[in-house]
Amino acid sequence: MNQTRKKNSSNGEICPRFDLPTNSSGVQNSGPPKLQAKKENEDLKTAGSQPREGWQKTATLDTAEALGSEMDLGSRTEKNDQFSQKLGKKAVDKCLDLNNCGLTAADIGEVVSMLPFLPDLEELDISWNDSVGGTLHSITHQMCLVSKLKILRLGCCRLTTEDVQAIGEALEATPELEELNLSWNSKVGGNLPLVLHSFQKGSKIQKLELVDCALTSEDGAFVGQLLPKLQNLEVLDLSINGSIGDSLDSVAQGLKSTSNLKVLKLHSCGLSQKSAKILEAAFCYLGELRKLDLSCNKELGGGFEDTPAQLAMLTHLEVLDLHQCSLTTNDVVSLTQVIPLLSNLQELDLSANKKMGCSSDNLLSRLRFLPALKSLLINNCALERDTFTALAEASIHFPALEIVNLSWNKCVGGNLKLLLETLKLSTSLQVLRLSSCSLVTEDVALLASVIRMGHLAKLQKLDLSYNDSICDTGWAAFCQSVPFLQELAELDISRRPSHFRDCGPWFRHLLRAMTKLPAITEIGMKRWTLSAAQEEELRSFTQDQRGIHFDHGGAQEAEFPCLTKL
Incomplete structure (x- = not known):
């Protein structure tokens, strides 16, 4: 026909x-x-x-x-393939990832011309490209051609107010959107309704990230009104927006309607004592929450003094981050009643809370009821001998432990033997940080013995920096044991600033050990000075081991540029 x-x-x-x-x-x-x-x-x-x-x-x-x-x-x-290859990216019909590619204005034009030929595009990431700012309208005008888009990431693009408005218009043409990231764009602040006005009840959005967007209290109130419409929301990150605390009543009220929420991040949001109680009222509606980050809210201290019973209702919680929250002695006492009830907890960060040192022995001893714990960060908490002992006794009940950070707790020095059984039993330990712990020679010798027995075979990162009281004998014993750490990737034995010291004969053992470690990539050794012979040894080492970054740094780097090698 x-x-x-x-x-x-x-x-x-x-x-x-x-x-x-x-x-x-x-x-x-x-x-x-x-x-x-x-x-x-x-x-x-x-x-x-x-x-x-x-x-x-x-x-x-x-x-x-x-x-x-x-x-x-x-x-x-x-x-399209040539453009992607030029940027070191692989062209995929459903994913266009141009994150941190240093895009130029001409590149933006190429992106625009590509979109009509990618009708099945589901993910577009052009984050960390400064040149996007002021040109985004040329991309958003093509959004109707990629209506299947599910993920849009525009973090740190120096977006202008006009760009923000253009995003709001473009989102009307992307009904399938599940993830939106506008983080580190200050012009979003004060203009949030222009961006998210198209999100209506039944929206498919699952992940909303607005980190460091200079959000105002009015924006926070808008978020609170918007949340009941986002029934599929699983991740909400409002971190580093200091005015959110002023509108937390509205946000918390909206959170009561997000029963599917799994991740809530309010890091550095200007939360106060009152904020803790406001959030507690919302916790009983967040039964699916897996991660709660309230860190770096220094005015939050005292907010947990009354027993936070609602926190215990987060029975599925896996990550709790309360670092640098100025927790008081009474906060610690109250949390002692709650944290051990979170039986699914895998990561706990209580670091940089100085009052922990004199009041946390009961809390730390009761951590034994958290068998799933994988990461324990309790650095810079001014731990005392009794609290450290309580922690050491509880830690033998953490069979899954992978990360331990005890840095900046001086009481560890001379008492590392209290952790001996833990170090022997922690077959999964991957990261051990003991920086500035006042370790002595006996501590390092003990650690070397444990390593030689093969108990830390999975260790990937070891930080022993800023421990300046260890003599050459201790470093020699340690360096001779290092080859037993076959999965070690990073090692730091740097000294404190301005505390320069000559390397002993153990330096040769260290270099020899590095040649036997297939995974090693980073060696921190700042402020150790080398003799002429040792400089020559290091020169030969850097010529043969080209995959290792040897960070000698400090004043010596300017004098001997060959000592820092890529």
């Missing part, structure tokens, strides 16, 4: 048209298709079985158009 195309008079769209066959007189036939086909065959025979000239021309034209389209598509695909 003769097939041509015409414009629909009502909307200008190109649509197919099927013409009825005509007889020899030019009159259109009617009737059942079979009879039409029979009559058409007879007409063809009469004409010597030759198709009509018009039909032949139309078929040739359509074939040429199809071939042209295929050639254009092939050319565009090739250009």
Whole structure:
């Protein structure tokens, strides 16, 4: 049948048209298709079985158009591939990841030209590209062509107010959106309703990240009103927005309607004592919460003094971050009643709370009821001998422990033997940080013995920096044990600033050990000075071990630039 195309008079769209066959007189036939086909065959025979000239021309034209389209598509695909390769990225139909690529204005033009050829695009990430700011409208105008988009990341793009408005308009054309990241764009602050006005009840958004966006208290109030519409929301990150605390009443009220929420981050949001109680009222509605981050809210101290019973209702909680919250002695006493009830807890960060040192022995001893604990960060808590002893006794009940940070707790020095059983039993330990713990030679010798027995075979990162009381004998014993850490990737034995000291004979043992560690990439050794012979040894080492970054740093780096090697 003769097939041509015409414009629909009502909307200008190109649509197919099927013409009825005509007889020899030019009159259109009617009737059942079979009879039409029979009559058409007879007409063809009469004409010597030759198709009509018009039909032949139309078929040739359509074939040429199809071939042209295929050639254009092939050319565009090739250009897309070349563009992606230039940026060191792999072109994927459903994912365009241009994160931190140093895009230029010309590159932005290339991105715009690519979008019409990516109708199945589900993920677009152009974060950490400063040149995006002021040009985003050229991309958002094409959003209607990628209506299947599920993930949009525009973090740290120096967005302008006009860009922010353009995003709000573009989101109306992306009904499938599940993740939006606008973090580190200060112009979002004060303009949040312009961005998120299209989010209506039934929105599919699951992850909303607005870190360091200079959000105002009015923006916070808007978030509180918006949350009940986001029934699928699983991750909400409002961190580093100091004014959120002023509108926390509204935010907390909205949180009561987000029963599917799994991650809530309010790091450095200006929360106060009152804020803790406001949030507690919302906790009983967040039964699916897995991660709660209230860290770096220095005015939060005292907010947990009354037993935070609602916190205990977060029975699925896996991560609790309360570092640098100025927790008081009474806060610690109250948390002692709650934290041990969070039986699914895997990560606990109580670091940089100085009052922990004199009041946390009961809390730390009761951590034995958290068998799933994988990460324990309790650095810079001014622990005392009794609290450290309580921690050491509880830690043998952590079979899954992978990360331990006890840095900046001076009481560890001379008492590392209290952790001996833990170090022997922690077969999963990957990260051990003991920086500035006043370790002595006996401590390092004990650690070396444990390493040689193979108890820390999974260790990947070991930080012994800023422990300046260890003599050469201790460092020699330690360096000779290092080859037993076959998975070690990072080692830091740097000294304190301005505390320079000559390397002993143990330096040769250290270099020899590094050649036997297949995973090692970083060696921190700042403020250790080398003799001429040791400098030569290091030169040879850096020539042979090109995959290792040896950070000698400090004043010596300027004098001996060869000592810092990439």
